[in-house]
Amino acid sequence: MKESRFDSVLTIEINILEPEKVLNIISKEGIFIKNVKRLNIALLSLDVYEEDYKDIKKIVKANRGKIKIVKERGRNILIRRLKRRSSLLVGSVLFGLIIFILSTHIWSIDIKTTENLSPYEVREILSKLGVKQGMKKNALDVYSLEKKLEDSSSEIVWARSRIEGSTLKIDIEEKVNPPKLLEKEVDSVIATMDGEVKRIYTESGTAVVEPGNMVKKGDILIEPYNGSEGTKYECIASGKVMANTFYDKEVDIRISGKELKRTGESFKEKYITFFGRRIYLKKYTNSFKEYDKIEDNTGLIKGVEYFEKELKEVKLERDEEVLKASKKLEKLLLKDLTNEAKVVGKDIDVTDLGYGMIRVKVQFVVLQDIAL
Template sequence: MKCKWGGEMKNLWLGKVAGHITVKIEGKGLERLINKLIREKVRIWNVKRHNEELITFQMFIKDVTYLREAVHYHRVKVRFIKKAGLPFYIKRMKKNTGFFIGAVIAMAMILILSNMIWDIQIKGASPEVEYKINNQLKQLGVKKGNLQFLIDDPLTLQRKLSRMNEDITWIGVELKGTTYHFQVVEKEQPEEQEKQGPQHIIAKKEAVIVDYFVEKGQPVISVHDFVKPGQLLVSGIIGKEDEPEYVSAKGEILGKTWYDTKVEVQLQNEFELLTGKEMKKTGIKIGDYSIPIWGLKKEQYKKEQIESDETYLKFFKWSLPIAFVKTTIREVETHEKTYTEKEAEKLALSIAKKDLVKSIPKDAQIVGEKVLHQKVENGKLKLLISYDVVENIAKAVPIHPKEKKKEKTNIPN
C-alpha cells in the first residue's frame, strides 16, 4: 500500500536529510489512522501492510506531533524502529566528538607538515655566494618552517634570484617533497694566462689599419695599410739577422672593418600595452572545480592578460588534487601605430645598430654607417646598411723554432 498526495513530492529528499523515521504501528483501525494523517497533510511514504494488524511507514520527524495526536483516538501501539537524517547523525557524532576532533587535528597537522619547508640545499656555489643566496632566500620567504603555498613557484624564484645575482651564470630551482634544491653555476673568473711560446700576430679579418700598440715583437704594418685575413702584422722574430731572437708577439692592432646588415620595419604596427589596471584573485582548485576565496569582483576588461600560479597541497610525498590558485588579471589595450617612411627609416637604423652591438666585440666602436639600399615593399620598409667598425683584428699564431728571419708577409691560418 502506497500513499501519494498533491502530485510528486518535489523536496522529499531535502526532508529526508532534515530527519525522518520509520514507524511501526500495531492494532485495529489502521486505515482510519492513516487517513487521519493524510487529512492533516502529513507526508508519509513506503507504507507497507505486514498483516491485518501491523503496518510500517516512513515520515518526517517534524510531523511526529500529528502522529501522537492521532494515536489518542485509536487503539494502536506505536514504535519508532529506525531514525535517519542529519539531526540523528549529528547526535551520534556528538558521542564521538573527541575522536572526530582528534582525527581532524591529526589530518590538519599532517597537511601542514607535508606542505612546510624542512630543508634548503644549495650546491655549486662558493661559501660567499651561498651565504648571499641564503640571505636573499630569507627575503623571498624561503626559509625552514614556512609554508610552500605562500611562496613563489620555483620558476619565479629562479627569475628573481637570477636578477639579484649578476655574478651567477645560471641558477636552477627544484622542489622535491619538502626540500628546496638550488643548483648554482657561477661565472668563470679569467684564468691566468699561461706563458706563451714564440708567436706572430696576424690579421683575423680584412681591415684598414687605424692604430696599433705593440708590447712585444716587430711591427711590419703602418697606419692606413689595407690588410687581408692571415697577413702578418707583428713579427715574433727580432734581433740581428745572424742572431734572431724568438719572442711571443703581443699587441693590439686596431683596424676599420665593415659589416652589412639587413633590417625590415612594418609601416603599420599593432601592439598591446598594459594599462596598469589589474585584479587579483585567490581560490582553491579541487579536481576540475574552482572555489573562489578572495577577489570576487566580476569586473571584466575588454582585453586582458591572465597569469595563474597553482600550488598543490601535499600529503607526505604525494600531491593531492587540491591546489591554492593565485590569479592576476591585467587590462590590456591594443594600439595601432603608422610610421612615415622617414620615421620607419629612423626606427630601422636604431634596430640595426642595437643588433650589431650584440654581434661585435665589446671593445669595438661603430664609427660610421651608410644606407646602401632602401625600398618599400608589401607594407614594409627594407634597408641594407653598411657599418664601419674599429676593432682589434690581432690574432696570435705560433712560430716554429727553425723558422728563418726572412718571413713571408702572408702567413696561412
C-alpha cells in the first residue's frame, strides 16, 4: 500500500442501522480506512481513499444504508478543481470573445419610412450598396451612406443613418407630392356603407333620403345644392346621416370534453446567431409533450419561450359562455369603430358543432354616421 494514495482522501459519513457489520465487510474486502468515529448509534465518520469510494458505496447501498462525502482533500482533488476552474475560465474568455466579435458586426437593419416608399424598397437599395446583415461596423461610413441613399431615389428627400448596438437604423424622409385638385369644387355627400337611415343633420345642401330609408354604399345622401325648383344654386354639401348598420361576428367555444390548456410551466431558451448559425446559451430539452412557443428575434441575444400544455377536462355552463362570448365580441367590434358609434341592438345565434363545441354568431346593430 503506497503512501502516495493519501493524495486523494475523502471523509465520508455512513448512516446505517448496523455499523459494525458494514465495517467488517469493508475490512474483509481489504479496503483501507482510518480515523473511524462513531457520531451516534447509526452514524459513522471515516477517511477513505478516493479510489475505494465506489466500492464502499456499493457495500453501504447493499446493506440499505446512506453515504455522503463531507470533505475532500489531496493533491489529485486539488488538480481536478483547478482544471474545472480553468475550463470555466477558458469558457468565459471564449464567450466574452465571441460576444465582442459579434458586437463589431451589424446583425439587424431597422428601416423607417412614411407613405410612398416601403422598407422593402429601401432594403433593396441598401443591398445594391453592399449594406447587409453580418457586415463589420468599421466597414460602414454612415455619412457616406446617407448621401448614397439620397442620390439613389428621387422619392428620398433626406436620409439619416446611425448604428445603435448591433442595429443599423435608417430614417427616410420622402418627397410629399402636392394633393390633386378636385375636378369640381362641389360634390355630394354619399353613404360609406349599407344601413337604415335614422336621423339626418344637414349643414349645407339638400337631403335626398329620409328616416327609415335603406341605403347602399355609394348612394347619394345629400346633394350639393340649396333652394327650391327654379331658385337652386350650387354649394358644398355637408352634414351627418346617422344610420343603423350591421356587423356579424362569431367565435367557436368548447363547453365540454377535453382541451389543451397551459399548465403555467414554461422554459425559455436563449441563443445568439453567428454567421447564420445559432449558438445556444440556454437550450430547451424538449421536456414538454405539448406546448405553445413564442419567438423573440429582437436584440443580440434572441430567445424562444415554451409554454407547457396538457389535456384538461372542460365542463362549462352553455348559457353563461354564450353571454361571455357575446360581450367579448362586442368589445372587439367597438375597437374598430369611432367613439360616436353605439351598439343599439344584437341578435345571438348558437349552433351546436358536436363533440362539445358550439359556435356563437352575433349580429350587431350599430348606430353611426355613414356620411362621406
